[in-house]
Amino acid sequence: MMKFRLLLFVMMFTGVVTNAQEGVKFEDLTFKEALAKAKAENKLVFMDCYTSWCGPCKKMLNTVFVQKEAGDFFNPRFVNIKYDMEKGEGIELAKQFNVKSFPTFFIIRPDGSIQHKVGGAGSLNSFLGWVERGLHEETSLDFLNKQYEKGTMNKRQLLDYYWVLLCAGEKEKSKVVLEVLKGKLDDHDRLQADYWFLTEGQPYGSSGFNFVTTHYSEFKRNVGEEKIHDYLLKNFHKVLDNEFERKGGADKKAMKNLFNQISKEWSSMDWVPDARLQNKLKLLGACVAEDSKQIVSCLEFGLDKRLVPKWNYDLWVMLSTLDFVNVKEEKVDSKRILALKTRIQGYFANSPSILKRLDPYFEKFN
Numbered sequence: 318m319m320k321f322r323l324l325l326f327v328m329m330f331t332g333v334v335t336n337a338q339e340g341v342k343f344e345d346l347t348f349k350e351a352l353a354k355a356k357a358e359n360k361l362v363f364m365d366c367y368t369s370w371c372g373p374c375k376k377m378l379n380t381v382f383v384q385k386e387a388g389d390f391f392n393p394r395f396v397n398i399k400y401d402m403e404k405g406e407g408i409e410l411a412k413q414f415n416v417k418s419f420p421t422f423f424i425i426r427p428d429g430s431i432q433h434k435v436g437g438a439g440s441l442n443s444f445l446g447w448v449e450r451g452l453h454e455e456t457s458l459d460f461l462n463k464q465y466e467k468g469t470m471n472k473r474q475l476l477d478y479y480w481v482l483l484c485a486g487e488k489e490k491s492k493v494v495l496e497v498l499k500g501k502l503d504d505h506d507r508l509q510a511d512y513w514f515l516t517e518g519q520p521y522g523s524s525g526f527n528f529v530t531t532h533y534s535e536f537k538r539n540v541g542e543e544k545i546h547d548y549l550l551k552n553f554h555k556v557l558d559n560e561f562e563r564k565g566g567a568d569k570k571a572m573k574n575l576f577n578q579i580s581k582e583w584s585s586m587d588w589v590p591d592a593r594l595q596n597k598l599k600l601l602g603a604c605v606a607e608d609s610k611q612i613v614s615c616l617e618f619g620l621d622k623r624l625v626p627k628w629n630y631d632l633w634v635m636l637s638t639l640d641f642v643n644v645k646e647e648k649v650d651s652k653r654i655l656a657l658k659t660r661i662q663g664y665f666a667n668s669p670s671i672l673k674r675l676d677p678y679f680e681k682f683n
Contacts, residue, residue, distance in 0.1 A: 340383035341391045343399045348410060355396045356427035363391060363448075364423045365399035366411065371419040373438035381441050390445055394452070395424075418486050424451040433457045436486025447484045458485055465494070472501050476511060504528075508535045517548055521556040533586040549586075550594060553579065557597045558634045561604075573605045593619065597635075604641040609649045612642050616657060622664050632661065636678045644681050651682040 343365070346354065355362045365382075367374035378399075381387060391397055400407035402416055410416070414423060414431070424433040433451025435444070450456040461478040464470055470478065475498040482491035499515065506512055507528065513536075519525030529536055529548065536545050560575055579598055583590065590598075596619045603611035619635050642649060658679045665671040 339385040340388045341397050342388065343382075343397045346396070346398055347406060348398070348400075351396050351398045352425070352427050352429055355425075358396065360427075361395050361432065361452075362423075362425040362427070363395035363397045364410075364425055365397075366402050366407070366414070366416045366419065366421040366423070367399060368403050368419050369401055374420040377420055377438050377444075381438075381444060384441055387441055387445070390448075421486065422448070424448070424457075430459070432459050434485040434487075436484065450481060456481065458482070472498065472506065475501065504532075508532055508539055510540050513540045513544070517544075521552040526552060530582050530586055533588060546588075549588060550590065553590065553594055554597065557594075557601060558631075560601060561597075561634050561637050569605060572601060576601050576605055593631075600635070600638055604638055607641060607643065609642040609646050612638055613650070613654055613657075617653075620657060620661065633674075636675075639678050654682045655679060 344351070344354075348364075351362050351364075354360075365374075365377070367378070382391075400410055402408065402411040402419065414421075418436055420436070420438060422435045423431055426432050433448070435447045435451070438444075439447070451458065454460050456477060458481050461474070461481055464474060465478055475494060479491055479494045479498060482488075482494060502512065502515075507515065516525040516529060529545065533545070556575070557579075560572060576598065579601075583598075596615055600612065600615035600619065603615055616635055616638065620632065639654070642654070644651065658675055661675060662672055
């Protein structure tokens with residue numbers, strides 16, 4: 318048994334050592350020595366700027382740089398060095414290169430000038446992609462900085478520059494460049510997949526959202542049906558949820574206008590929402606019409622736990638529509654409504670806090 322444990326330990330230790338040897342080889346050099354070695358070997362310098370307390374820095378060192386694929390990429394191309402920016406030579410280097418966030422990585426020429434910069438942690442594949450941009454002059458940060466200053470960048474270059482700045486941690490400058498880019502785009506550009514990021518965060522009712530509904534077919538073809546479908550679902554759910562949560566303070570005229578507007582949008586796009594969203598719109602129509610029986614039917618369908626992801630949130634949104642149920646109507650079956658409460662109590666039998674929250678919604682039906 319002892320021999321087996323010893324053999325296992327040796328195998329594990331050997332694996333760790335081998336893995337480290339296969340990864341990125343960071344050399345114990347001063348910055349000047351690294352530049353000199355890079356010049357002699359016709360390489361660039363890759364510098365990792367970290368701190369001892371930085372979690373993402375440790376993640377890069379312990380999970381990304383130790384991989385063989387990382388070693389295969391970095392070791393032939395760079396003299397690799399790393400410095401704690403709060404100790405020794407790192408303190409002066411932090412000032413020299415204006416390092417304000419961690420981790421920050423630089424690609425540096427043998428003459429000491431910066432060719433490229435990458436900020437933050439990431440997976441190996443994404444990180445290698447951003448570093449590789451720095452190896453090619455036309456996509457490196459230094460080249461793009463100079464081109465931007467000349468004021469001659471086209472849309473494609475501005476787009477590349479924006480992403481490089483963002484990846485470098487230059488957020489304020491990236492915002493400026495993005496505004497310049499937006500000013501050059503026409504409707505045809507905005508329909509392309511490369512520019513979808515400009516639209517995907519825009520909410521229901523915004524000019525961007527309306528642009529999607531107006532050009533649904535083109536977006537579906539260029540960006541992909543799944544992405545556009547998810548975008549529409551997210552925004553329609555959100556606007557309907559917000560309307561329901563207004564409860565008794567809701568403006569019936571506004572609710573009716575929203576119901577008609579959404580119905581029109583779905584029809585014009587020839588888009589088929591999922592059953593959950595269809596039920597929510599139907600529920601909104603029932604609230605507008607003050608059709609208590611229909612409201613209860615929609616709740617029975619919508620509060621099926623098997624139907625709804627993130628169901629706990631939908632629970633409170635949908636129960637808020639009980640405010641629109643008139644308990645004095647002859648059509649209202651209080652027992653049917655209280656059966657909903659019983660069903661929900663079964664879902665959350667082990668959650669006293671949720672069970673307690675249910676009572677106010679059903680009080681008037683007891």
